[in-house]
Amino acid sequence: MTKLNDIYRCNVCGNMVEIIKEGLGESISCCNQEMELLEERQLDVGPEKHIPIIEKDGEKIIVKMGEVPHPMEEEHYICFVELFVGDKIYRETLEVGDDPKAVFEVCADIDDVKAREYCSIHGLWHS
Numbered sequence: 001m002t003k004l005n006d007i008y009r010c011n012v013c014g015n016m017v018e019i020i021k022e023g024l025g026e027s028i029s030c031c032n033q034e035m036e037l038l039e040e041r042q043l044d045v046g047p048e049k050h051i052p053i054i055e056k057d058g059e060k061i062i063v064k065m066g067e068v069p070h071p072m073e074e075e076h077y078i079c080f081v082e083l084f085v086g087d088k089i090y091r092e093t094l095e096v097g098d099d100p101k102a103v104f105e106v107c108a109d110i111d112d113v114k115a116r117e118y119c120s121i122h123g124l125w126h127s
């Protein structure tokens with residue numbers, strides 16, 4: 001069974017989907033094969049470049065990757081950042097050459113939010 005907000009990737013074409021409503025299905029397919037369920041990481045290769053750092057700046061929440069700035073090059077970059085605030089999710093797509101950060105105009109207590117990001121090589125990471 002799928003789980004709310006799980007992210008699946010097709011390892012053939014690169015499609016990615018996020019579960020916005022849980023269903024009873026056991027798997028999701030693309031390109032005639034099962035998509036990979038991405039696990040959120042906090043350990044592995046280079047946590048200092050991948051674990052999202054959440055900061056508050058007035059009415060904004062800034063998410064940086066990470067303590068050491070992550071590369072934003074064609075072959076290796078942060079593709080998107082998500083901010084979870086209660087039952088709401090905010091997402092910013094990043095492009096090659098951008099700063100490895102996202103700014104969300106959200107008024108929330110920093111202790112009540114969670115962030116996750118997806119690196120084109122090292123996968124999904126959470127704060």
Ligand SMILES: [Fe+2]
Nearest residue numbers: 119120121122
């Ligand atoms: Fe990476």
